[in-house]
Amino acid sequence: MNKQPKYRQVADVLRREIDNGIYAPGARLPSENDLQQRFDASRNTIRNGLSLLVSEGLITSSQGLGYEVKSHEVFELNATRFENLTFPQNGDAYSTDVTNAGRRPHQTFRVEMLPASKDVAERLKVPAGTKAVLRFCHRYVDDVPWSTQATYYPSWLVEASPRLAEPGDIEEGTTRYLASRGIEQVGYFDEIAARMPTPEEARLLEIGAGVPVMLWTRTGYSVDRPIRCTITTFRGDLNRMNYEIGELSARGENA
Amino acid sequence: MNKQPKYRQVADVLRREIDNGIYAPGARLPSENDLQQRFDASRNTIRNGLSLLVSEGLITSSQGLGYEVKSHEVFELNATRFENLTFPQNGDAYSTDVTNAGRRPHQTFRVEMLPASKDVAERLKVPAGTKAVLRFCHRYVDDVPWSTQATYYPSWLVEASPRLAEPGDIEEGTTRYLASRGIEQVGYFDEIAARMPTPEEARLLEIGAGVPVMLWTRTGYSVDRPIRCTITTFRGDLNRMNYEIGELSARGENA
DNA sequence: TTGCTCAGCTTGTTGGTACAAGCTGATAGG
DNA sequence: CCTATCAGCTTGTACCAACAAGCTGAGCAA
Structure with missing residues (x-):
C-alpha cells in the first residue's frame, strides 16, 4: 500500500x-x-x-x-554574442536583443564606489575591501523587472579610465571605451549558478515563490590581469542562456 | 509603521x-x-x-x-573543457574532474531507443516522434546523486555508427568513436536554464525543497547537421558551470 | 561488554475556527 | 449616464488541538 x-x-x-x-x-x-x-x-x-x-x-x-x-515564455540570451570580442558593444546588446524580440526595453542606472566584497575581490585579484567602482543596471522588459547587472572595476583601472567612475552613461560602451584607453579585453571567464532568491533579489525582480534566480558572473581579462567582474541576476523562469562554441554554420538561425 | x-x-x-x-x-x-x-x-x-x-x-x-x-560547497564544472573539440573525451571528463577534486565518482548507465520528444527533435532537426537512441547516465559523487545526463542521437547517425545503440560503454568515448566513423563534431550550442525540479527529478537527485535544478542542453554539430543533443540535469546548490572564452592566460588557475 | 527496548524529544499531518485583506460586479445614489 | 459603495467572493494570517512518525540516548537485560 x-x-x-x-x-x-x-x-x-x-x-x-x-x-x-x-x-x-x-x-x-x-x-x-x-x-x-x-x-x-x-x-x-x-x-x-x-x-x-x-x-x-x-x-x-x-x-x-x-x-x-503559470505560463512560461522564455527570453533567449546569447552569452557569446552578448559581448563580442571583436565587435564590443556591451550594454547595447541588451536593448538590441529585446527590441528585436518585439519587446520594449527600459533600464535604470547608477554608479558608486565601494569596497569590493570577498567574491569580487578574488576575481579581480585585488585585496578584499579594496575600493572598486560599481556600475549597476536594473533592467526591465515591457515594464517587468528582468535582471540586475552589477559590474565592478578595480580602482587601478579607474585611475587610467576616469569616465568609468562618472555617473553618466558611456555612449560607445565601456568595453570600447577601455579599448580606446589601451586596455583591451581579450577573454572572459563565465560562471553560472542557480539558487533561490534572497528577499532583496525577490524584491528587485518581483519574484514570487517557486522561482529561482540564475547568477551569471563574467570576469573579463586583459592580456595580463582581470579588468572587470560583472554579476548578472536573472529570473530563472523568464531567461535562458546560450553559448555558441566552435563552428555552427550547420545550425541556421531560429526565426 | x-x-x-x-x-x-x-x-x-x-x-x-x-x-x-x-x-x-x-x-x-x-x-x-x-x-x-x-x-x-x-x-x-x-x-x-x-x-x-x-x-x-x-x-x-x-x-x-x-x-x-545548509552548508553549500559547490562543484565547479568546466563546460568548455568538459568536452574539448580538439581532444574529445566525453564522459571521462566527469570521472576525471570528480577524482581530481578528491571525491569518489560512481555512475549507472543505460541505453534505449525511443521516439524523440518535441524539444529534442527540434534540436536534432528531425520530425517529432522519430526514433532516437538515448544514452542515459545517472551520476553520483561520494554516493550522493549529482546529475543525470541524457544524450540523444538521431537514427540516421545510429545506422552509420551502430555501437551507439549497443548497451555497453564505449571505451574511447562517443565523440571519438563518431570521429572514427567519419563524423566529426565541429561545434556545439549550449542552453542553460534553471527551474524548480519536477517530482521525478527531485526523486532521482534526492533534492529537498528550496533547491532548483540547472538544465544544460548541449547540441553538437558536424559541419552540415546536428549529430546529438545532451540534456544534463544538476542540483543547483551543488554545481556551478564555467565557460572559458578567448585568451585567459592572465587568469592562472585556482589551487 | 553488548544489544535491545522504550521514553521523550523532534517534525509531519490533519482537523478545526476566526478574522483580515484584496478583488469584482451589482446596485444605489448622484 | 456616471460614480461610489458594498456584498460576497477570493486568499492571507493566526490561533488551537491531536495524533503520527522519525530519531536519540538512557537504561535495562543478556
Missing part, C-alpha cells in the same frame, strides 16, 4: 491535470473552498497541497483572485 | 542570525517549541516562518531531527 499524505495526493492530482492541459496556462484553479469539497479535506490540507505546487513554480496565488497556472 | 506578518518577522530574524553566523552551516536551529516561546507565537506561525527559510534553500528540516542550516 503506497499511502501518501493527503496533501500530496491533492498536489499530484492537480499537477497531472495541469500537465494534461485540463487547466491551461493562465487558467484559474478552483477555489480552496471548491477543492475542500472535491477532495473531502480541510482547508489547511488543501492549502498545503497548493503551496507545494506554488513552490514548484507551477502556479501562483494572489489574494482576492485565486490560484493561476 | 512597517507592519509585517508575524511569520515573516520570525523568518527575517532567523535569516539574519544565520547570515551573521549565530547559526553556522551545519548547526541545528532551536526546536519549534523553543521558537514558539521565544517569539510568543503559535506553532503554525513558527512553522510558516521556518518553511519560508526552507523554500529559500537556507535550511532543511528532517522529522525527528530538527532544522539544520
